[in-house]
Amino acid sequence: MTFAAAHTHGFLSPTGVEIAFLLVGLATFGAALVTVTTRQLVHAALWLVVALGGLAVEYLLLTAEFIAWVQVLIYVGSVVVLLLFGLMLTKAPIGRSPDADSGNRWAALTVAVAAAAALVWVVVDAFRTTWVDLDGPAAGSTAVTGASLFQNWFLPFEALSVLLLAALVGAIVLSRKAKAESSSPPVNSRAATGSSPSVPDSRNHPIEGNGRVEGTNPVATTGLTHAADAADAADAADAADVTGSPGVTGSPHAPSPTSTAGTSPAQQQEGAR
Amino acid sequence: MHLAYPTVLAALLFCTGLYGVLARRNAILVLMSVELMLNAVNLNLVAFDVWLSKASRETLHSGQALTLFTIAIAAAEIGIGLAIVLAVYRNRGTSDIDKLRDTAEGHESEGPDSDALTAGSADGAGKAEATA
Numbered sequence: 397m398t399f400a401a402a403h404t405h406g407f408l409s410p411t412g413v414e415i416a417f418l419l420v421g422l423a424t425f426g427a428a429l430v431t432v433t434t435r436q437l438v439h440a441a442l443w444l445v446v447a448l449g450g451l452a453v454e455y456l457l458l459t460a461e462f463i464a465w466v467q468v469l470i471y472v473g474s475v476v477v478l479l480l481f482g483l484m485l486t487k488a489p490i491g492r493s494p495d496a497d498s499g500n501r502w503a504a505l506t507v508a509v510a511a512a513a514a515l516v517w518v519v520v521d522a523f524r525t526t527w528v529d530l531d532g533p534a535a536g537s538t539a540v541t542g543a544s545l546f547q548n549w550f551l552p553f554e555a556l557s558v559l560l561l562a563a564l565v566g567a568i569v570l571s572r573k574a575k576a577e578s579s580s581p582p583v584n585s586r587a588a589t590g591s592s593p594s595v596p597d598s599r600n601h602p603i604e605g606n607g608r609v610e611g612t613n614p615v616a617t618t619g620l621t622h623a624a625d626a627a628d629a630a631d632a633a634d635a636a637d638v639t640g641s642p643g644v645t646g647s648p649h650a651p652s653p654t655s656t657a658g659t660s661p662a663q664q665q666e667g668a669r
Numbered sequence: 670m671h672l673a674y675p676t677v678l679a680a681l682l683f684c685t686g687l688y689g690v691l692a693r694r695n696a697i698l699v700l701m702s703v704e705l706m707l708n709a710v711n712l713n714l715v716a717f718d719v720w721l722s723k724a725s726r727e728t729l730h731s732g733q734a735l736t737l738f739t740i741a742i743a744a745a746e747i748g749i750g751l752a753i754v755l756a757v758y759r760n761r762g763t764s765d766i767d768k769l770r771d772t773a774e775g776h777e778s779e780g781p782d783s784d785a786l787t788a789g790s791a792d793g794a795g796k797a798e799a800t801a
Binding site for chain 2: 457478497535552
């Protein structure tokens with residue numbers, strides 16, 4: 397704050413709240429590192445819970461209690477659950493997946509370490525003589541936050557509610573469009589066994605396009621024998637027949653039974669391979 | 670509390686998220702790294718707000734209000750992002766962002782492969798109709 401305050405503090409005599417902040421910060425940073433380096437995708441989401449919970453404790457230590465509980469409610473409570481649902485919906489592998497990191501890992505590590513070094517140097521140099529006064533009334537209690545939010549920040553608050561509504565509608569539209577394309581299994585199976593001459597249609601198609609992309613080499617795909625194609629078509633027809641009754645598929649990752657109809661044949665083919 | 674503690678932690682968390690965004694291959698892991706970066710920014714905002722609200726008498730608590738807005742926007746972002754990832758997964762069968770190269774330029778080898786692939790799948794569809 398001021399130089400007068402700076403003389404009353406010292407680098408080498410940390411207070412109790414500083415020690416607690418340091419320990420929780422080390423745990424948070426370690427959890428974040430494990431989150432971005434682990435090869436097990438579900439473990440990454442669970443370590444993200446540890447990192448976000450540690451940040452909530454840091455908010456509490458900074459006397460911002462309302463932010464801390466909002467962090468626990470929204471991040472740990474809903475965002476991580478959404479991420480776990482996303483991992484399950486995209487059929488993420490449960491065990492170790494060797495291709496979790498891309499090929500430019502070392503370039504990314506170089507960029508991140510350089511950015512960390514620059515940022516830490518700048519921040520430490522800039523705030524060397526700055527102390528936060530945590531005594532007295534809490535700076536972020538619910539009364540203080542609510543008063544400032546509804547006195548000074550009312551219009552942005554309402555605009556934010558409109559943004560949340562727009563995001564909600566957008567998410568529904570994005571999900572519903574895919575559902576409308578595949579909501580009728582007989583039409584879908586007809587399209588699967590029928591010819592699809594247009595290029596985007598054949599590429600976007602859940603059965604033919606994805607099965608080929610996931611499964612085999614494209615060059616080998618073009619050289620497939622007639623018998624293999626017939627077997628593929630029979631597989632696709634069987635899968636489409638199974639998904640004709642949406643409850644039978646029993647896939648645990650669908651918000652509504654009808655939305656599984658389009659995705660299930662491709663996934664069943666992947667499972668068969 | 671020395672202000673360097675929260676700011677250094679925020680810088681380290683931001684760079685961890687930066688590494689995750691650059692190095693991860695699964696789209697959902699990239700979203701997790703984006704969440705880490707947003708949280709680092711939130712920690713910075715809260716620390717500066719606590720510092721400035723004690724340093725001066727009259728303050729609008731802009732840091733904490735902005736933190737709340739950031740958290741809400743992050744929730745909206747994760748909802749839309751997951752909807753997009755799921756739509757991509759439905760259409761492509763993968764959430765691997767290294768394979769989403771349709772708009773990439775300068776990779777001419779991608780063109781004939783994808784052409785052969787779509788031609789092969791269309792061909793296979795035609796044969797399937799013939800055998801059916």
